[in-house]
Amino acid sequence: xxxxFSLKEIVYSGEVFRWNExxxxxxxxxxxxxxxxxxxxxxxxxxFLISYFDLDTDYSKIKDELKKDPVLNKAINxxxxxxxxxxxxxxxxxxFIISQNNNIPRIKKLIESISKEYGEFLEDxxxxxxxxxxxxxxxxxxxxxxxxxxxxxxxxxSAKRYIELGYDKEIDPKLKFINDARDNNMTLIxxxxxxxxxxxxxxNCIALFSxxxxxxxxxxxxxxxVMNTLYGIEINDVKAMENYAKNNFKEYSGIAQQYLFxxxxxx
DNA sequence: AGCCAGGACAAGT
DNA sequence: ACTTGTCATGGC
Numbered sequence: 001x002x003x004x005f006s007l008k009e010i011v012y013s014g015e016v017f018r019w020n021e022x023x024x025x026x027x028x029x030x031x032x033x034x035x036x037x038x039x040x041x042x043x044x045x046x047x048f049l050i051s052y053f054d055l056d057t058d059y060s061k062i063k064d065e066l067k068k069d070p071v072l073n074k075a076i077n078x079x080x081x082x083x084x085x086x087x088x089x090x091x092x093x094x095x096f097i098i099s100q101n102n103n104i105p106r107i108k109k110l111i112e113s114i115s116k117e118y119g120e121f122l123e124d125x126x127x128x129x130x131x132x133x134x135x136x137x138x139x140x141x142x143x144x145x146x147x148x149x150x151x152x153x154x155x156x157x158s159a160k161r162y163i164e165l166g167y168d169k170e171i172d173p174k175l176k177f178i179n180d181a182r183d184n185n186m187t188l189i190x191x192x193x194x195x196x197x198x199x200x201x202x203x204n205c206i207a208l209f210s211x212x213x214x215x216x217x218x219x220x221x222x223x224x225x226v227m228n229t230l231y232g233i234e235i236n237d238v239k240a241m242e243n244y245a246k247n248n249f250k251e252y253s254g255i256a257q258q259y260l261f262x263x264x265x266x267x
Numbered sequence: 268a269g270c271c272a273g274g275a276c277a278a279g280t
Numbered sequence: 281a282c283t284t285g286t287c288a289t290g291g292c
Binding site for chain 3: 102106149
């Protein structure tokens with residue numbers, strides 16, 4: 001039993017899309033070009049998964065700090081086992097481009113369909129996420145046929161850019177990405193937003209759920225709702241919400257955001 | 268029928 | 281630098 005860790009809470013938290021509860025407390029997830037089968041509460045020994053689920057980080061101190069905020073105290077008690085995953089960079093870019101103006105069940109459906117159509121077969125009806133080289137060669141119509149709508153162009157353009165910048169050839173694309181952002185004198189968010197189809201919200205999600213920039217603070221409709229109803233900030237005042245997070249949640253803004261996101265959707 | 272969903276873009280002030 | 285209309289799709 002790992003402390004401060006619940007597979008179920010992570011799977012239902014909207015930060016991953018390729019994990020499913022296939023039967024009570026049994027989960028199947030696709031990542032790292034493999035199919036993983038895990039049970040809630042079981043010990044995690046696989047080195048990749050230990051890193052992926054951020055199990056080397058002690059969340060108890062972070063939670064204690066955030067619990068000083070009464071709203072977060074309630075939220076954390078609803079999802080005490082939530083953690084910030086470290087997902088593959090390209091998968092996260094693709095996933096969160098798809099996520100825009102969309103809902104979680106349909107996001108998952110679209111990711112499954114693009115994987116089945118263009119990803120490598122793994123086993124037993126499970127397919128890997130398609131690599132950027134495959135997607136860069138597609139026509140917009142190919143993805144329109146799969147019902148991606150206006151996101152089709154964003155996916156293909158971002159795949160091309162990902163390749164042009166050479167991330168597909170990197171053993172550690174995240175490290176190069178972070179270095180490139182710094183070399184261009186840009187924040188991670190700013191650099192991510194140079195990709196077509198990546199705006200402020202999606203950039204913050206990629207920074208948080210892949211690059212592990214835990215001060216990132218993605219503001220979607222749910223976070224707007226929570227910041228409005230529970231913190232009294234004007235519903236569309238994104239700037240005020242960013243400032244509130246920066247001043248109050250500080251370097252743990254992303255983690256706070258994830259507790260709040262889970263909490264407001266759970267109600 | 269209209270609104271909502273882990274929004275972004277382009278054109279217009 | 282901020283506001284507005286538009287963009288596909290499907291569930292409710």
